[in-house]
Amino acid sequence: MKQPQGYEDSTHPGHVCLLQWSLYGLKQAPKAWFKGLHDYLLSVGFASSKTDVSLFYYTVAESRVYLLVYVDDIIIVGSGATLVGTILQRLASTFKIRDLGKPGFFLGIETVDSGCLSIVGALQYLTITHPDLSYAVNRLCQFMHSPSTDHWAMVKRVLRYIKGTLDYGLCLSPSSTTAIHAYSDSDWASYPVDRKSTSGFAVFLGSNLVS
Structure with missing residues (x-):
């Protein structure tokens, strides 16, 4: 890496910028986004599937929620609408998300086949x-x-x-x-x-x- 033309620092010619926040469109942005989501999900009790790195599951008593990540889209299905709603609220408190489902509708086993x-x-x-x-x-x-x-x-x-x-x-x-x-x-x-x-x-x- 080198300093861009017009922005050279003659006193520190070998210095370059350190990216502290992933920018949308950069090659490393998807990896940084997924790592942040991955670490967060594990911290709140999700487990990562051993057969698919983009699949996570969360179990409480008899209820289970599956979360599948595809690029920057997330699909959530679960056996209880209340638990799914709670997880969506947790995600919204940390990430800027938008629910693309029906208004007031959570993806539960009773509606998703x-x-x-x-x-x-x-x-x-x-x-x-x-x-x-x-x-x-x-x-x-x-x-x-x-x-x-x-x-x-x-x-x-x-x-x-x-x-x-x-x-x-x-x-x-x-x-x-x-x-x-x-x-x-x-x-x-x-x-x-x-x-x-x-x-x-x-x-x-x-x-x-x-x-």
């Missing part, structure tokens, strides 16, 4: 060969931070569709051209819940749909 999460994850891979599922699976993925019984019903509806269309598929045939054509569309914020646009696209290689 791990089967729903795993099936939707598997469906994402299925969209590679079944692009007709892309829109439905994309919509379901937007609610996996807080899936409800309604979303579980939607997952089962998609599974029934798959069962009834096992013989459907894309027909790839010889094409006289290798020209690439792409088409895209957007619903322009028509979803009333978050007013965010959903985009779709189709890419053809010759006469064959490839993406």
Whole structure:
């Protein structure tokens, strides 16, 4: 390391700045953030999973809470809404967090089904060969931070569709051209819940749909 041009200190040419607080965007920022969260969680009674470094669990009597970290997002599920709420309050007292769940709603076992999460994850891979599922699976993925019984019903509806269309598929045939054509569309914020646009696209290689 060296002093930047225009900020050289002629009396201490070998001195450089010591980073005392991680800055968002720096290469070491994610590591510093995770270490701070890791140390805090262990200090308040969480245990770290031995199979996944980003998974932590907290046990009190018959109740247990799982906390999963993904970059700067945290997913919390537990067997009791009261315990989950207490942990969220503790986190909020130390870190600046924002609850992206429903207002007044905590993620508990009574509303979150791990089967729903795993099936939707598997469906994402299925969209590679079944692009007709892309829109439905994309919509379901937007609610996996807080899936409800309604979303579980939607997952089962998609599974029934798959069962009834096992013989459907894309027909790839010889094409006289290798020209690439792409088409895209957007619903322009028509979803009333978050007013965010959903985009779709189709890419053809010759006469064959490839993406």
